[in-house]
Amino acid sequence: MNIADIPASPAHHALQAHAQSARNWHMRDLFAADPDRFSRMSLEAAGIFLDYSKNRLDAHTLQLLFALAREKNLAARRDAMFAGAPINNTEGRAVLHTALRAPRELAPQLAQQDVGADVHSVLTRMRRFSDQVRSGQWRGYDGRIITDVVNIGIGGSDLGPKMAAHALRSYSHPRLKMHFVSNVDGHDLDAVLQQIEPATSLFIVASKTFTTIETMMNARSARAWLLAHGGADAEAGLAKHFVAVSTNLAAVTEFGIAPENMFPFWDWVGGRYSLWSAIGLPLMLALGHGYFGDLLAGAHAMDRHFCEAELEQNLPVILAMCGVWNRNYLGFGAHSIACYHQDLAHFPAYLQQLEMESNGKSVRSNGQPVQQATCPLIWGERGTNGQHAYFQLLHQGTDIIPLDFIAALNASHDLPGHQDALLANCFAQAEALMRGKQEDEVRAELRQAGMNETQQAQLLPHKLFAGNRPSNMILLEMLTPHALGALIALYEHKTFVQGVIWDLNSFDQWGVELGKALAATIQRELAGGAAAAHDSSTAGLIARARQARF
Numbered sequence: 263m264n265i266a267d268i269p270a271s272p273a274h275h276a277l278q279a280h281a282q283s284a285r286n287w288h289m290r291d292l293f294a295a296d297p298d299r300f301s302r303m304s305l306e307a308a309g310i311f312l313d314y315s316k317n318r319l320d321a322h323t324l325q326l327l328f329a330l331a332r333e334k335n336l337a338a339r340r341d342a343m344f345a346g347a348p349i350n351n352t353e354g355r356a357v358l359h360t361a362l363r364a365p366r367e368l369a370p371q372l373a374q375q376d377v378g379a380d381v382h383s384v385l386t387r388m389r390r391f392s393d394q395v396r397s398g399q400w401r402g403y404d405g406r407i408i409t410d411v412v413n414i415g416i417g418g419s420d421l422g423p424k425m426a427a428h429a430l431r432s433y434s435h436p437r438l439k440m441h442f443v444s445n446v447d448g449h450d451l452d453a454v455l456q457q458i459e460p461a462t463s464l465f466i467v468a469s470k471t472f473t474t475i476e477t478m479m480n481a482r483s484a485r486a487w488l489l490a491h492g493g494a495d496a497e498a499g500l501a502k503h504f505v506a507v508s509t510n511l512a513a514v515t516e517f518g519i520a521p522e523n524m525f526p527f528w529d530w531v532g533g534r535y536s537l538w539s540a541i542g543l544p545l546m547l548a549l550g551h552g553y554f555g556d557l558l559a560g561a562h563a564m565d566r567h568f569c570e571a572e573l574e575q576n577l578p579v580i581l582a583m584c585g586v587w588n589r590n591y592l593g594f595g596a597h598s599i600a601c602y603h604q605d606l607a608h609f610p611a612y613l614q615q616l617e618m619e620s621n622g623k624s625v626r627s628n629g630q631p632v633q634q635a636t637c638p639l640i641w642g643e644r645g646t647n648g649q650h651a652y653f654q655l656l657h658q659g660t661d662i663i664p665l666d667f668i669a670a671l672n673a674s675h676d677l678p679g680h681q682d683a684l685l686a687n688c689f690a691q692a693e694a695l696m697r698g699k700q701e702d703e704v705r706a707e708l709r710q711a712g713m714n715e716t717q718q719a720q721l722l723p724h725k726l727f728a729g730n731r732p733s734n735m736i737l738l739e740m741l742t743p744h745a746l747g748a749l750i751a752l753y754e755h756k757t758f759v760q761g762v763i764w765d766l767n768s769f770d771q772w773g774v775e776l777g778k779a780l781a782a783t784i785q786r787e788l789a790g791g792a793a794a795a796h797d798s799s800t801a802g803l804i805a806r807a808r809q810a811r812f
């Protein structure tokens with residue numbers, strides 16, 4: 263595949279031609295030439311404010327990007343998703359996570375299913391159950407109330423609830439401690455089991471398929487631990503301490519969890535889009551149904567904006583198209599997420615899955631090779647911590663890596679001074695990355711420090727900052743459930759828009775299958791089974807592990 267192949271697209275050709283000159287622009291000059299740049303290139307929707315003025319683009323660039331989006335029939339593709347068309351074509355499925363947060367009457371009807379009725383019936387059951395656990399009415403096998411909730415799940419059945427439970431910890435029930443176990447590495451489960459008591463713990467086995475190796479292994483080990491340490495008989499222990507979230511009733515029953523303790527969802531909910539479904543049960547337990555409802559409402563507000571606003575005023579579309587410009591026309595291969603909110607610690611990892619599993623693909627939905635680069639590498643950390651680690655590379659490294667800064671204007675603590683210090687750093691980093699530091703500024707500084715010409719000449723190149731490094735600034739009033747819902751939905755739709763531009767099916771993930779199949783073979787060999795055919799490196803590693811095991 264030649265990534266430089268040019269698709270037959272007038273908008274794409276125009277953008278390529280335009281990029282020839284745009285590559286030489288400096289954002290300092292763009293700001294100097296237009297005092298209204300900030301007000302022209304910022305907007306607010308569903309409580310989320312976006313400043314995208316610190317990108318290397320102008321009004322004409324944006325026009326061309328919107329033309330590309332129109333050429334790709336973005337609006338029709340979006341409407342098809344919301345209407346329940348089977349846009350996940352390799353799995354023959356609709357993609358309806360938006361129906362999970364819509365008022366009942368707005369959910370589409372599928373041929374075999376009244377989506378709104380099913381969604382709201384599960385929400386009612388989740389609400390009843392979470393009320394019982396939170397109030398202390400739901401008791402463990404010896405009559406004590408539940409103090410610890412352990413979610414066992416991985417990937418989409420882990421990252422969303424874990425990220426959101428952490429982000430909204432200041433809204434959480436004071437008694438219930440949330441734990442998330444995902445890794446097949448037994449150290450993960452072991453560390454949690456050491457902190458909890460069987461009689462006061464509730465396990466949620468969260469797995470869409472209920473066949474995922476990591477989750478099933480952890481669930482079986484947790485079940486054995488409960489029965490071995492709990493003094494509960496198998497039936498009572500499981501009934502009071504294990505619930506399941508899944509689409510696979512048969513496997514849940516087979517595991518020993520009764521149907522009344524299973525919260526279902528449906529094949530049209532993709533794993534990485536499943537936080538809004540029963541996969542959000544640990545969140546509803548932590549937050550209560552009121553705040554969980556606010557989370558859904560925030561996401562729905564962003565859905566409405568995405569569906570109703572013109573492309574030029576559409577937050578997810580703008581965020582996506584700035585990304586397309588950076589990726590495909592300026593050639594930047596990575597994108598960093600800097601969350602200036604400690605409680606968003608897991609947000610970069612969540613976005614890694616959302617964007618890279620959705621759009622990390624080389625084949626279009628019609629099976630043809632893609633004709634341009636697709637998802638950049640997504641990575642990030644919290645601010646200000648990242649500043650003291652890898653921001654050196656962002657400021658002066660040989661690669662240009664655009665960033666999304668995400669911050670809340672108001673804190674949910676009242677420690678004096680911290681919030682101003684945090685926001686000052688956030689805004690300063692974006693300013694420094696854009697503006698840089700020029701030779702005359704550095705020379706003046708060095709002169710003032712008393713250095714002679716020779717000393718100045720030595721230090722000058724090290725102290726220069728080229729600047730012109732793009733970033734978006736995303737601001738919330740405060741990290742509330744509503745704001746988090748809107749923020750997540752913003753990125754979901756950004757991901758969808760980019761998938762449309764790149765002609766991808768953003769809702770399958772065949773790339774994870776090969777490693778799973780090979781791991782099953784190697785696991786049998788590690789356990790003493792016959793050797794399979796491998797390259798010499800893999801065979802050598804297996805032999806090494808077998809020899810060295812105690």
Ligand code: G6Q
Pocket residue numbers: 416417418419468469470471472473474477532533534535619771
């Ligand atoms: C997400 C992926 C993947 C999935 C996990 C867990 O979009 O499909 O991350 O969520 O593999 O799958 P189960 O929920 O079936 O255990």
